[in-house]
Amino acid sequence: MEYRCVECGGRMTTLFVQYSPGNIRLMKCGNCKAVADEYIECEPIIILIDLILHKTKAYTHLLYNVIDPQAPSFQGLLWKSTFGFLLLDAYRSLFLERSKEEWGLSMSFASLLWRFQKMLMDVVFGNIMFLSTFLLSMRVLFSTFPRPLRSGNAHL
Ligand SMILES: [Zn+2]
Structure with a gap:
């Protein structure tokens, strides 16, 4: 490291x-x-x-x-936190959907499946779009500003 x-x-x-x-x-x-x-x-x-x-x-x-990004424990933690974040975001999406219209008890399996599919698409694509925009803007931002000096061990 x-x-x-x-x-x-x-x-x-x-x-x-x-x-x-x-x-x-x-x-x-x-x-x-x-x-x-x-x-x-x-x-x-x-x-x-x-x-x-x-x-x-x-x-x-x-x-x-x-x-340490190379450590296997960090890689595992990254995947676990990504999964946890998506799960929490799905719950948030479900909560917002539920507050808009009250879910009836006599809901058919097909409409439940459709709602689940819609929620999954919302969460996954929403987060992919957000992260892509965020990473792209970070790249643009960091390429416009000069990087910190690294001449300390340039002779090594
Ligand atoms: Zn220093």
């Missing part, structure tokens, strides 16, 4: 050296000479507060130095 400096975004091979349990030394970034990731020593509540405050450093810490 490759880490990033939260100050400048430079690549790091390691963020701290552990001498004994509970005794660590934080590494300094070769690019900006600051402590690469001071959030390692912070309490999770501090990180959560900084995430709520939308601090770039906290997001760099979370996305690059905590979450």
Whole structure:
């Protein structure tokens, strides 16, 4: 796993050296000479507060130095959360549909199937459209702004 400096975004091979349990030394970034990731020593509540405050450093810490996208547990979590999100969205769609018109008890199987199919299409296509638009706009946004400096280990 490759880490990033939260100050400048430079690549790091390691963020701290552990001498004994509970005794660590934080590494300094070769690019900006600051402590690469001071959030390692912070309490999770501090990180959560900084995430709520939308601090770039906290997001760099979370996305690059905590979450490992290659880890099988992360892949599993991603699929599970995607499934959970779609299920909750289907429930939301069902709830909205139900508030519009009260469902009778004597509903035929065909109309129930049709409603289920309609709801499934709404949820899946709605989310695909939303995510495509979101990802496309992110790509456009990031290609217009310059990327952070990565000259720290360019000579390696
Ligand atoms: Zn740095």
